[in-house]
Amino acid sequence: MKTDIQIAQEAQLLPIAEIAASLGVGPGAQIPYGRYKAKVDHRLVKQKDAQPDAKVILVTAISPTPAGEGKTTTSVGLADAMHRMGKKVILALREPSLGPVFGIKGGAAGGGYAQVVPMEDINLHFTGDLHAIGTANNLLAAMIDNHIYQGNALGIDPRRITWKRCVDMNDRQLRFLTDGLGGKANGTPREDGFDITVASEVMAIFCLASDLADLKARLARIVVGYTYGGAPVTAGQLGAAGAMAALLKDAFDPNLVQTLEHTPALIHGGPFANIAHGCNSVIATRLGRKLADYVVTEAGFGADLGAEKFLDIKCRLSGIEPSAAVVVATVRALKHHGGCPKDRLGVPDLNYLKAGSANLERHVKNLRDQFGLPVCVAINAFPTDSDEEHDELRRLCAEWGVPCALSEVFAKGGEGGLALAEAVLNVLEQRPVRFTYPDDAPVEDKLRAVCQRIYGADDVAFSAVAKKQLAELETNGFGRLPVCVAKTQYSFSDDASLLAAPTGFTMTVRELRLSAGAGFVVAVMGSIMTMPGLPKKPAAENIDVDENGVISGLF
Numbered sequence: 440m441k442t443d444i445q446i447a448q449e450a451q452l453l454p455i456a457e458i459a460a461s462l463g464v465g466p467g468a469q470i471p472y473g474r475y476k477a478k479v480d481h482r483l484v485k486q487k488d489a490q491p492d493a494k495v496i497l498v499t500a501i502s503p504t505p506a507g508e509g510k511t512t513t514s515v516g517l518a519d520a521m522h523r524m525g526k527k528v529i530l531a532l533r534e535p536s537l538g539p540v541f542g543i544k545g546g547a548a549g550g551g552y553a554q555v556v557p558m559e560d561i562n563l564h565f566t567g568d569l570h571a572i573g574t575a576n577n578l579l580a581a582m583i584d585n586h587i588y589q590g591n592a593l594g595i596d597p598r599r600i601t602w603k604r605c606v607d608m609n610d611r612q613l614r615f616l617t618d619g620l621g622g623k624a625n626g627t628p629r630e631d632g633f634d635i636t637v638a639s640e641v642m643a644i645f646c647l648a649s650d651l652a653d654l655k656a657r658l659a660r661i662v663v664g665y666t667y668g669g670a671p672v673t674a675g676q677l678g679a680a681g682a683m684a685a686l687l688k689d690a691f692d693p694n695l696v697q698t699l700e701h702t703p704a705l706i707h708g709g710p711f712a713n714i715a716h717g718c719n720s721v722i723a724t725r726l727g728r729k730l731a732d733y734v735v736t737e738a739g740f741g742a743d744l745g746a747e748k749f750l751d752i753k754c755r756l757s758g759i760e761p762s763a764a765v766v767v768a769t770v771r772a773l774k775h776h777g778g779c780p781k782d783r784l785g786v787p788d789l790n791y792l793k794a795g796s797a798n799l800e801r802h803v804k805n806l807r808d809q810f811g812l813p814v815c816v817a818i819n820a821f822p823t824d825s826d827e828e829h830d831e832l833r834r835l836c837a838e839w840g841v842p843c844a845l846s847e848v849f850a851k852g853g854e855g856g857l858a859l860a861e862a863v864l865n866v867l868e869q870r871p872v873r874f875t876y877p878d879d880a881p882v883e884d885k886l887r888a889v890c891q892r893i894y895g896a897d898d899v900a901f902s903a904v905a906k907k908q909l910a911e912l913e914t915n916g917f918g919r920l921p922v923c924v925a926k927t928q929y930s931f932s933d934d935a936s937l938l939a940a941p942t943g944f945t946m947t948v949r950e951l952r953l954s955a956g957a958g959f960v961v962a963v964m965g966s967i968m969t970m971p972g973l974p975k976k977p978a979a980e981n982i983d984v985d986e987n988g989v990i991s992g993l994f
Contacts, residue, residue, distance in 0.1 A: 443550050443994040447558040449701050457699045462529065462730040470692060472566050475557050478692035478837055479705070481650065481722045488730040493529075494867055495724070495734045497606055497749060497761040498817075499806070501768045501798050502741040502938075503928050506776040509819040509849065512739055513767045513856075516553035516697050516848020517817075517863065519733040522702040528706035529731040530555065533719045533739065534569060534694070535562050536637045538609040538713070538971055539980035539991070550994065551849035553856070555704045559990045569607045569691035569709070570798060572645055573636040575658075575683040580604045582679045583663050584619065586628050588769075594987050595672050597629040600664035601952070607636040611972030638712065638714045638969040641924075643957035645687060646708035646720040647756055654691060655684040659954040671915050673955070693723035700853050703731070711741025713928040715970045716748040716959070720755045728759075730876030739929040742766060742802040747893050751811050751875050752921050752959055762867045764812045765859075768799045770824045770832070776939040785823035796835050798939035801931065803841055805893055812871040813866040816843040817859050820850070878919070882912055882951070882960050885922045890946040894931045900947045907963075908951040912960065926964040933965030 459469050470478040474585035484502045498514040514530060521528040533556065540562050540745060546557040555561060564570070580602055587595055600705035606613065613633035619626035636642060640661055648654035660677030674680050693707040705727050708720035717739030727734040746764065754760055770792060771784045777795030779788060799816065807814045816836050817871030818829060829845060836843035844862040847855030876888040890896040901909065912918045929935040932944045952961040
């Protein structure tokens, strides 16, 4: 059986200029990065203002498990299937982070015969967007410490600097640091630390900005810390916003690539959903809506994280409204949620499947009943699935009143997604999104709404630190921002061991982090980390390159 990377390396790609031409993107709006990648001028969105917006199809999933769900693979296969049906469709996906590529997950460009290519480039550096975001983040960090060193005219309290440095790598060693050591000439000693680049507020701003002017304005609003008197200090006050925007200027243009079946794909921005807001950039989604009739996009991790943030943050701030949501599930993953031992996931068992299906049911009903979206379930097929297990999932979906289709895109590409595409097209309907909470509600009420209405929690508790931060948010005028929950992706709760659809639990807010430029407040729950570590056997150990430059081991 061929690996993902072998399939991708054998693919016959079209020159990216041909892919762009199929979308009506002329040479003047393309910035080629070799033969098979290009950036598209983001200003094309405004130039095509008069054109109607494409329908958006949001692909999300059940709560992830080690058994795998295949959300990106399903997104790619669905778009390829619609492309085969003669639909003018475009993918809008997130960029992979080097952290999971070298960590536990490996490559993130789809799988099997449903991939975006060139997959090695996409997974490794791509067009340098994440490096630009990291550099802008670290420029601001350097300017904060330099300001203090040069006399500290703003009166920044070194003990209350909230801005961290970042790097696009899983490295637990960098979570907590003391820097500025070595004497006066080397800066002011203070506690510091790193986040992974995808958790940086610069990434969130990059993905929510509508144009370069908005990008610069949001960067200026970043709160980096507080003065000795407790007043917030911004990047704008430090004079950093212009240089940060300059670093991001080229990165802000969305990246155009293609699938194995030559379906166009915009891959741009990549915040994680368990520690950030989990969606690709607003500018790429908007561009896709002007270049095609259908946009297939995804939101990170399970629907409780990625889809909730896509709707409550991205859609709220951008006006984008999906016409349908696809919830991806696998028999194996649902059995895991039902308590099935790992070594028996490939053994047919309807009892474990029924028990774990409660997870799928809650995600489906959240999207349909809470957010008001038309929903379709995609069963991502595995060779170990039995017909009886597929039939049971179909029966359950019929019981819940939602369509369900088998997706075999991993093995068959677009052809294996035709049934799913048909089902999705049949449910498409333009409806206004019903948000989880109103704009003017306090942060505390917004968090309670998400935890109770989406996660199924009984209540929300706040640590002493979080209570103090809540009061400070109100005092400084940030007490009505949307909320972005940072919690485990493996459970509806903040406890990764509570599988399926737990009840009777309380969520605990450990701390609140202000992202004033992005326009939301991050609530950190449970033991979630904004700088992951590498696993015992990192994926990096399997990645190699030969004397001809051919890469292996990226799945």
